[in-house]
Amino acid sequence: MKLKASEFIVKPGREVSLKKTKTGVKPLYKTDADGDELLKEIQKDIAEHQQRLYAQSTWAVLIVLQGMDTAGKDGLIKHVLKDVDPQGCSVTSFKKPSGEELKHDFLWRTHTPMAVRGEIKVFNRSYYEDVIVPYVMPEILDSSRLPEKIRTSKNLLKDRCEDIVSHERYLANQGILVIKIFLHLSKKEQKNRLLARFDDASKNWKVEEADITARGLWDKYQKAYEFCLSKTSHKAAPWYIIPADDKPTARLIASKIITEKMAELNLDFPKLKSAEIKHLKSLRKRLKD
Amino acid sequence: MKLKASEFIVKPGREVSLKKTKTGVKPLYKTDADGDELLKEIQKDIAEHQQRLYAQSTWAVLIVLQGMDTAGKDGLIKHVLKDVDPQGCSVTSFKKPSGEELKHDFLWRTHTPMAVRGEIKVFNRSYYEDVIVPYVMPEILDSSRLPEKIRTSKNLLKDRCEDIVSHERYLANQGILVIKIFLHLSKKEQKNRLLARFDDASKNWKVEEADITARGLWDKYQKAYEFCLSKTSHKAAPWYIIPADDKPTARLIASKIITEKMAELNLDFPKLKSAEIKHLKSLRKRLKD
Numbered sequence: 272m273k274l275k276a277s278e279f280i281v282k283p284g285r286e287v288s289l290k291k292t293k294t295g296v297k298p299l300y301k302t303d304a305d306g307d308e309l310l311k312e313i314q315k316d317i318a319e320h321q322q323r324l325y326a327q328s329t330w331a332v333l334i335v336l337q338g339m340d341t342a343g344k345d346g347l348i349k350h351v352l353k354d355v356d357p358q359g360c361s362v363t364s365f366k367k368p369s370g371e372e373l374k375h376d377f378l379w380r381t382h383t384p385m386a387v388r389g390e391i392k393v394f395n396r397s398y399y400e401d402v403i404v405p406y407v408m409p410e411i412l413d414s415s416r417l418p419e420k421i422r423t424s425k426n427l428l429k430d431r432c433e434d435i436v437s438h439e440r441y442l443a444n445q446g447i448l449v450i451k452i453f454l455h456l457s458k459k460e461q462k463n464r465l466l467a468r469f470d471d472a473s474k475n476w477k478v479e480e481a482d483i484t485a486r487g488l489w490d491k492y493q494k495a496y497e498f499c500l501s502k503t504s505h506k507a508a509p510w511y512i513i514p515a516d517d518k519p520t521a522r523l524i525a526s527k528i529i530t531e532k533m534a535e536l537n538l539d540f541p542k543l544k545s546a547e548i549k550h551l552k553s554l555r556k557r558l559k560d
Numbered sequence: 561m562k563l564k565a566s567e568f569i570v571k572p573g574r575e576v577s578l579k580k581t582k583t584g585v586k587p588l589y590k591t592d593a594d595g596d597e598l599l600k601e602i603q604k605d606i607a608e609h610q611q612r613l614y615a616q617s618t619w620a621v622l623i624v625l626q627g628m629d630t631a632g633k634d635g636l637i638k639h640v641l642k643d644v645d646p647q648g649c650s651v652t653s654f655k656k657p658s659g660e661e662l663k664h665d666f667l668w669r670t671h672t673p674m675a676v677r678g679e680i681k682v683f684n685r686s687y688y689e690d691v692i693v694p695y696v697m698p699e700i701l702d703s704s705r706l707p708e709k710i711r712t713s714k715n716l717l718k719d720r721c722e723d724i725v726s727h728e729r730y731l732a733n734q735g736i737l738v739i740k741i742f743l744h745l746s747k748k749e750q751k752n753r754l755l756a757r758f759d760d761a762s763k764n765w766k767v768e769e770a771d772i773t774a775r776g777l778w779d780k781y782q783k784a785y786e787f788c789l790s791k792t793s794h795k796a797a798p799w800y801i802i803p804a805d806d807k808p809t810a811r812l813i814a815s816k817i818i819t820e821k822m823a824e825l826n827l828d829f830p831k832l833k834s835a836e837i838k839h840l841k842s843l844r845k846r847l848k849d
Contacts, residue, residue: 328663329707374617374676376734382671387663388705416677418618418735418825430733437726444719445665446707536707 281504313526318354323538328389338454341464406495432502449508454515570793584805602815607643612827617678627743630753695784721791738797743804
């Protein structure tokens with residue numbers, strides 16, 4: 272699978288047009304079996320990287336996943352991180368903020384679950400919702416707890432984007448590798464997936480009224496994402512836009528990006544110093560009894 | 561008491577020299593009784609501001625207190641915030657980071673206790689310790705959990721300062737007023753206070769070996785503070801350097817700064833809309849039964 276993460280990167284400063292960005296590419300596999308085989312290889316690859324990450328416990332990885340409903344976020348997490356030791360990997364989903372959360376600054380609820388050294392953390396949706404949602408539905412800010420002066424500022428969302436960029440730069444300075452993935456789905460494919468949800472008894476529990484409402488605001492959401500992707504792709508944490516109309520292909524691309532970025536950390540098992548090896552030997556001797 | 565907060569501000573970009581900055585000024589009161597009276601007035605003032613802050617619950621206040629040992633941080637909190645409703649005010653002290661805390665980015669432990677809308681939060685020491693302490697004792701970083709590449713970076717502390725500035729700018733954008741106070745004590749006065757601690761049975765439990773060690777590194781600490789104060793005084797959250805050799809004067813100045821900054825928020829009790837007043841009237845009627 273010849274593929275480079277850089278093919279999907281949003282270069283810092285680039286104005287993103289989602290209409291001009293593909294939601295589908297030629298599948299990366301020939302047969303389903305072939306696709307499964309490729310994914311398995313990559314699952315193992317990520318799991319191996321994670322073992323080293325955990326052993327070293329200096330770096331951490333934060334995967335930020337965004338996309339419209341049914342874009343394939345849940346499935347991506349499930350399939351891509353399948354082989355990773357759950358002890359070194361966890362997922363936090365962000366829904367509508369609670370009353371307690373609204374009493375705080377918008378990043379607040381994302382701090383406690385932040386990636387710990389040695390861990391892969393996935394944010395299934397993230398602080399980017401605090402730009403996307405008020406971009407689409409500005410009236411939502413009226414019920415926020417923000418001071419009027421700030422709530423009515425024209426720069427509110429631009430400021431949020433700048434603050435997010437600074438925050439991610441800080442995370443990078445702290446040794447947290449931030450990988451941001453936007454699953455880019457076509458409106459047509461979303462319809463197929465929503466219909467499938469309605470008709471499948473193992474999936475219909477997932478249907479929410481909000482999905483249909485959000486679909487009705489499709490164009491506004493696309494604009495909101497364009498705004499976000501354009502304003503917040505930066506060197507320390509660029510965005511990757513992945514064509515999401517074919518699920519297995521999207522998963523393969525995401526996996527490739529994750530392994531490529533983790534490989535750049537040069538992760539390895541900690542090398543013991545001679546004094547430590549000596550100590551280890553003496554400990555080993557005590558095992559005999 | 562004619563006094564302006566701006567007299568003590570570190571203008572953004574100014575290179576701070578602590579030697580050239582006074583640790584003592586002419587006392588702001590004539591007799592002790594006079595000083596007590598002035599403080600009482602101000603205590604009431606802050607308490608009133610806090611009531612409005614709480615009723616409105618949109619803004620929040622974060623007071624960051626820094627200073628050498630015995631500079632008067634604890635006493636300042638106790639006296640200045642004496643009349644504030646404890647329900648709307650809380651203090652978090654930051655000591656040596658725990659093992660769990662070291663697994664995270666250095667701001668992590670300061671997020672959970674962050675000021676809630678309507679609240680005054682005091683940080684008794686703060687994330688600035690993560691610049692001050694490694695500035696004085698760089699070897700402390702060896703036992704940190706940072707990746708080697710980051711740990712050995714020459715820009716580590718400069719980066720931390722920039723990240724703190726961005727973080728504070730973000731807090732301001734979120735409606736959190738950040739007031740940063742450095743209590744500037746002379747080495748001579750610290751000796752008096754430490755000696756008093758040793759000799760007073762109600763205070764000697766406070767003496768820690770670290771106090772004496774830190775005093776031995778006095779000049780390095782002063783340099784560290786100069787670095788911090790120079791690099792992190794910015795428009796959204798400037799530093800105030802308060803002469804701390806006379807405790808009552810320091811408390812009066814700090815109070816003055818806090819009330820002045822809170823007054824700028826134009827805090828007031830929420831004004832009910834006519835519909836709300838109507839609803840209130842109907843509720844009042846139901847009280848009759």
